[in-house]
Amino acid sequence: MATDFLENYAWIFWLGLILVFVIIEVATIDFIFLMLAVGSLGGLVSGLFGAPWWAQVLIAAVLSLLLLFFVRPALHRALRRGADGTPSNVEALLGLSGTVTTGFVAGQGHVKLTNGETWTAKLSQTAEERPVEAGERVVVTAIEGATAVVVPAERTAL
Template identity: 60%
Template structure:
């Protein structure tokens, strides 16, 4: 049995390398890539005549070293080019809009600059007043499906009533 392992360990290593590369292609997190490279180290140790148990030790140590040293910087490089575009609730914060239906501290509707119509409430941090139809607002928070708004400051370069 041990002679068989010594003679055909290279087939075992090739199978493991193939398996780990396929799993890596499905997960894309560099863990199985590092293990595949460690297995390649075990295969190379076998080519140079190391016994099967030493091949396993070489593969294990190499995999562990790669996981601890090479994988973290590779993940940082991969995540560095992330999409900076805001999405979901983050994309709504700071968005301007127009009051469609009078907004009070309990109810109302606004049409946001992205074209969506949202139920809205006046922010509790704002003076206690109602916002009339056509007033410009700014979204400060989202509470469930309700936009929390404050009156927007007027700017001289925009026409009244447009976004």
């Protein structure tokens, strides 16, 4: 009785599953659920050709796994090929140099970075404990909230 129901109405299960996977994929845009939806479509098609329910599940699972491991990575590579590799946000600030605008008192001060932004700054714990005066060059090593963590730039002899 239960197997008759499964064989007669499995297509409804597959359509519902495909719909759920597509909705989740639209929300995540990671191509995982798209591959599962296409695998479920394989289960639906195999059911329409008369495959028993257990074979439909097996076909859907195998097809989904093949798509996840072979098609999804290639799709990701193709879509990322034209991506801009320029760092942005915090990544763009790391390694940026700047000039101290107000001398550091108790390890805190202000710096104007080469991108034109003025930041509240503090000395990195790895920097030597010494006074940092206005006009001195520094390099950003980290960002902690709205504070740039800096170290004095090395002076190089010409």
